[in-house]
Amino acid sequence: MSEKVLHYNQPALQGALQIPGDKSVSHRSIMLGSIAKGVTTVEGFLLGDDCLDTIACFKKLGVEIHVEGTNVKIESPGIDGWSEPSEVLYTGNSGTTTRLMLGILSGTNVHVIMTGDSSIAKRPMKRVVEPLRLMKADIRGRADGQYTPLAIQGTTLQGIDYKMPVASAQVKSAILLAGLRAQGTTIVREEVVSRDHTERMLQQFGVQVDVADGVVTLEGQQQLTATHVTVPGDISSAAFFLGAGAIVPNSEIVLKNVGINPTRDGIIDVLRAMDANIEVHINDEAVMEPTASIHISTSTLQGTTIDGALIPRLIDEIPLIALLATQAQGRTVIKDAEELKVKETDRIQAVVDELKKLGATIEATHDGMIIEGPTPLHGAKLQSYGDHRIGMMNAIAALLTEGAVTIDDVDCIAISYPAFFEHIDQLMK
Numbered sequence: 001m002s003e004k005v006l007h008y009n010q011p012a013l014q015g016a017l018q019i020p021g022d023k024s025v026s027h028r029s030i031m032l033g034s035i036a037k038g039v040t041t042v043e044g045f046l047l048g049d050d051c052l053d054t055i056a057c058f059k060k061l062g063v064e065i066h067v068e069g070t071n072v073k074i075e076s077p078g079i080d081g082w083s084e085p086s087e088v089l090y091t092g093n094s095g096t097t098t099r100l101m102l103g104i105l106s107g108t109n110v111h112v113i114m115t116g117d118s119s120i121a122k123r124p125m126k127r128v129v130e131p132l133r134l135m136k137a138d139i140r141g142r143a144d145g146q147y148t149p150l151a152i153q154g155t156t157l158q159g160i161d162y163k164m165p166v167a168s169a170q171v172k173s174a175i176l177l178a179g180l181r182a183q184g185t186t187i188v189r190e191e192v193v194s195r196d197h198t199e200r201m202l203q204q205f206g207v208q209v210d211v212a213d214g215v216v217t218l219e220g221q222q223q224l225t226a227t228h229v230t231v232p233g234d235i236s237s238a239a240f241f242l243g244a245g246a247i248v249p250n251s252e253i254v255l256k257n258v259g260i261n262p263t264r265d266g267i268i269d270v271l272r273a274m275d276a277n278i279e280v281h282i283n284d285e286a287v288m289e290p291t292a293s294i295h296i297s298t299s300t301l302q303g304t305t306i307d308g309a310l311i312p313r314l315i316d317e318i319p320l321i322a323l324l325a326t327q328a329q330g331r332t333v334i335k336d337a338e339e340l341k342v343k344e345t346d347r348i349q350a351v352v353d354e355l356k357k358l359g360a361t362i363e364a365t366h367d368g369m370i371i372e373g374p375t376p377l378h379g380a381k382l383q384s385y386g387d388h389r390i391g392m393m394n395a396i397a398a399l400l401t402e403g404a405v406t407i408d409d410v411d412c413i414a415i416s417y418p419a420f421f422e423h424i425d426q427l428m429k
């Protein structure tokens, strides 16, 4: 665990950044490329620790994967040709890897044991295991399959018609990926729509998936056709610099290659609602995952309310949004965000505790937080709780303080954004 002392002395941020690959799309490119027989190529892959753990899992299943810079070549015998691994699959810190792999592995003919780090060991897996068991999956784990380590014996699955009890793309994706192998039709019904990268990418691999009014339908036993995947930049990574550009004095930033999938772009709506100086220049709407160049400059922000269907569209950006709210005029209310409690750490508690240490006026509620602004922030000793998004929120806060901010663990930031500190330095030149 490496500590870092940040003493930026209130810089102005100027210039352009190329945003690195989207974590959700990168995971899925390896997964679908491994299910498909033949050669799949990926460009713009995120070399974050979570995505590298996904690659390591599929290598253990006998898939050949070569990484060269941000290009990846996947040569797979196809899901029916995977070999039974003699070692445990390690999913690290990645909820996405663990939950989507559960769905994929349930319908294979291999036995696998999966485990992750100490954070994964606390994250709820029953939300995926329960619907998969209804599909006849054979999964065992601690507390009746709630926690890792998990043992999966691949078997023949049945399609399911499932109403989602929680807005979660990981649960939806696990069911759809199991449904691909199942007998009959699989239907997933969402009351609040979660990110749809799996549906989009399945279509790109030639799978017939119907999506209408929050209902996703696919027929089982479809084959995937190997293809080429272009990964858009990660809007969840870009968010930290969108935020920095809006609150650090005398700043003007251009973020290039930002994925603006409408199930992910809630941060743009929030910045607009807060009166930020933001301009979005769309590159090409016709591609599977559209991207844009986003211009942002120092803004006088207003408080806002964030709730309901907006929450899944910005769930990972809430730590950063809370920091923005400390600099906005008036009250910001974040509600309907209980899901934050079951991320890498309890993000409601972590955000409130760390921003309070910096001098913010912020209170936790049962499903979110309430922030009063603007408040000047001062230096402090902060914790990341091994959570990359909390680590990055802390580091962006350090751009505003006169005194130094010490962060206990900055290594965790490499989970989703290995170039994060280089990018801060790039904008300060």
Ligand SMILES: O=C(O)C1=C[C@@H](OP(=O)(O)O)[C@@H](O)[C@H](O)C1
Binding pocket: 023, 024, 025, 095, 096, 167, 168, 169, 170, 171, 173, 195, 315, 316, 339
């Ligand atoms: O499907 C995905 O790639 C993800 C879905 C979200 O989690 P939930 O499905 O738990 O909401 C998100 O928080 C996570 O960072 C990535």
Ligand SMILES: C=C(OP(=O)(O)O)C(=O)O
Binding pocket: 023, 050, 093, 094, 095, 096, 097, 316, 343, 344, 389, 416
């Ligand atoms: C919650 C996150 O990821 P995961 O669920 O894949 O660990 C995240 O990246 O913020």
